[in-house]
Amino acid sequence: MADDLLNEFIHESREHLATIEADLLTIEEAGDNVDEDLVNKVFRAAHSIKGGSSFFGLAKVKELSHKAETVLDMLRSRKMIANAEVTNVLLAAFDKLREMINSPGESDRADVSDLVVSLTGLASSYMAPEEKASLTQSATLHAKGVPPVVISQVDLDRARRSGQCVYCVDYDLIHDIEKKGLNILKVFRELGESGEILDCFMDFDAAGTLDDTIGNQLPLRLVFATTLAPHIMPELLSIPEEKIKILFDPVAQAATPTVATAAPAPAPVETAPAARVLATAPIPTPAVEPEVPAPAAPEPRERPQASAGRGGQAESATGGGHSTADETLRVNVGLLESLMNLAGELVLSRNQLRSAIAQNDVQALPVAEQRLNQVTSDLQDAIMRTRLQPIGNVFGKFPRVVRDMSNALQKEINLDIRGKDVALDRSLIEGLSDPLTHMVRNAVDHGVETPQERTKSGKRSTGTIRIEARHEAGQVVVEIADDGKGIDPTRVADAALRKGLITPEKVRAMSEKDKTALIFLPGLSTAKQVTDISGRGVGMDVVKSNIDRLGGTVEIKSEIGKGSVFRIKMPLTLAIIPSLIVAVGEDRFAIPQVNVEELLCLRSNDVDKRIEVVGEAKVLVLRDRIIPLVRFRELLRLPSEGTVGCGSTRAGATFDEALRIVVVTTGSMQYGLAVDSFHDTEEIVVKPLGRHIKGLREYAGGTILGDGRVALILDVAGLASKAELGAAVEAARTAEEEKAAERERLEDMQSFLLFHNAPDEVCATPLETVLRIQRVTPEQVETKANRRTIQYRGTSLPLVTLSDSANVQSIGDSRELAVIVSSVRGREVGLLGCMPVDVVETRTAIDTTTHRQKGISGSVILNDRTMLIADIVELVETAYPDWGAPAEQRDVRSVAGSVTAKTVLLAEDSDFFRAQVKKYLEQDGYRVLEAPDGEEAWERLEDNAGTVDAVVTDVEMPRLTGLGLAQRIRGDDRFARIPIIALSSLAGEDDIARGRAAGVDDYQVKLDRDRLIAGLQALLPTA
């Protein structure tokens, strides 16, 4: 048993290592343009190797892979960019690993110290990215069985950009062209039409001289770039497959071992000093290279639909064989006999059909067809069964994993395995092995608590992990459950926030389930210590991507303190799936049955009731819930047909004009897909998509329907993401709306400082005018010539009181006085009042008329009391009329005044503020035009075109906001150059940026008079 496991580990590690070299070189080449998926892939490979080696006690392997993993993590988090030095070290490390894996018994004697030092050095120095190696002119390509091929870098780049493959073709002009009666001119012309000949090497020596017989052989080697797929090439060229090698394939990352270097640094074949080596190899096609290991390892470029689409490829990939052991299959003899019988039945049915057709026997046809149908299904079923393996094969290694890990962590765990006989297609079993292992390890490491923790929380000291497989509704369900401490959604969300993987707005809008699901993000690990066992948060994203690729889904159900259940659902087979066929326009599409929840047919009069618009999205009301609605036609950008659907109010709508909706589920979310019509349910054969549309997320593959037409198979999850239906989008929108509401709220808020005048008279003054407050005693107040002052920091601070100017009570005999200090006309002045003071925020309207008098600008009702609002500026004017404006200002203004006073357009919806600001402006010699909202401000601007010198505007106003007004002004040639000052209660960076973007010159917080005046002066050139 132990040997089996070890062999399996070696085998898997070899597969991982097989692709690493190519990947590292690709990563290096990308330089700053980090391909995160690829780096993740290499990282996960190193992680897997590290995990297994630790398990088997391969200390040196573990050490080296751990160090490599550290460096890769830094690449992944962009602390480091992969330059030549980094790549060289990594390549060397992985070469060494390969060596050690190949002879594990001696690996502990291997000397890895140099590499460890290098890797450590890299990691600890956080190397700054060096400059990319200067662009080379040529690239060297490798393929098995041919010497290295050099082509120009420009050509290679072009091929990659166009998604072309580069092939190396061994031709013989005589044998392959002349002897076949082909015209060489035509052959090369056709080649030119289907791709580009990048290079051609004719072997002059083989042609001989005039002394030899001419026309025996003329070998040449062609380097050809084309979008055509490998399996088409032999036909195109009319030569056998063996003569065609793939040098470069931009689509598949299924790179397999290369002929290239065993040496750590890429050995340049060319003399060009910086030639880069791109290692690729032939794609395993059924007839070619059967001994090349095909990857079961993660392929990050391929999307979930590739699993279904790989139905055909999966066959060859696994049929291609991993090692000699996997080239064969054990099949139950009884099953083979069934197959034989069915084959016989098939022949009989065929004969029946043929005879019916030949004799034009209309009665016999349906019978024959039925029989043929039945036999075909049975045959398909039986063949599928030959590929089934019991999942127990994978479960088999878990007892040991759990036992060893629980010993290491000193936990007591009981493992309960059920459903070992549940059978799955081979390729699925292989694909599940890694994810399940990760999940079991996580359950032991993070799930189940130590015995002490458990008894403390009242649980039994022995934890249980249950691994169960069962069939359910046409799928296989595998569950890994533990009765441990569960997953804390808040901790997961916090970790994600801390690592910058998600924004706070999104988190606010997420449900507990969503937060728990964040565990699948790469780069996340909630383990407090990055333990060696479960490492750097790599486990769950490996799991999810593997399972997605197999066409399955994974869900988490967890309760803090009780435990967690991970549920994986897998399709039974990849190759043939029952699907619903739908049509949009002339095209047919197949939706896998497993994704279809229900079908709806809405008549036009129902449509208004059932379809609503939320934000910008249409949603469908489905009984007790609301789900997003996607119109497939719109998504495909087809012209819409007539007025069917939303908003149609035609009376007497017929059945045909109903809106047809398929409610689909991706496992974690549902949505409605509106199509033109429904067709049958069919069992379709999944064909992989052509390489050029493979990247489209919305399609999982293609199929040929009974009538010979092609239908694309929808990937409902991919479609959802294309239509941007993610819950996150919804959440974002809600969050946006909330935010907007918040801003509005803040905008209307006004802060006041409350103080006492007479003991029972509370007054207010706008908080923004207050510089500071000082508590004083009556003794400190000095009165000279009817003017009051106090001493402050060696100077006299002039004081005013409300009673000096306004018709209010005097302060009285209060012992505790407060001096509220403001700045007026550049000088500090104190408003004398009594303690206590308080600060309040209110949105209540300010009454600017009832109590208006000199020194009082208005009143506001707070807590059922009327409070007078002190106007410090008026108070100062009354008490110190000779202050006026500073000398320079006065002179300038009098000069300007003799010409024309400048005109300011003031837009402000609050009467109170508008009155205040107007007063300030007029006091400073400006002529003021006022408007209560943006629209009216615009009208006044137009009415007074040519006379308005500046605009001072509030931001939040009805009808037209200040920013809207600014944009309009900037957009109109007549007014574009008028300076604009915006006043707002909000002055965060976002707000200021928005203001500037709208064209505002100066963005100020309400209400700083001096700053406003200064701002205007700065923007308006003085005579």
Added chain:
Amino acid sequence: MTANTIERQSGLCRVRLDGDLTASRVPELQALLKRELDQPIEEMVVDMTGTAMLDSSGIGLLIATFNSVGRKGGRFRIVNAAPPIFQLLQSMRLVNRLNVSGTSDVEVTHG
């Protein structure tokens, strides 16, 4: 049988093919060219005016001639290749190696 024209000016030899260069003609042309190489050769020019068809054997002949001329220390050129033939030779990356041009150049002169 189409006649081939051969001009010779001591070490410079110009062969005008006057017809297609295909498998059927190869033996005869081979013999002819071989004979020319019995004499010392500085430069051989193959003039493909009037050649509309070129097949694999024909290409083989051209290369073999190039090899033989090279062995004798001479230079080899092809001139007046018709556009389709020139394009073919270009695709095959033979234009530089066999020194092919689509037009005739200056009269063979003896330096």
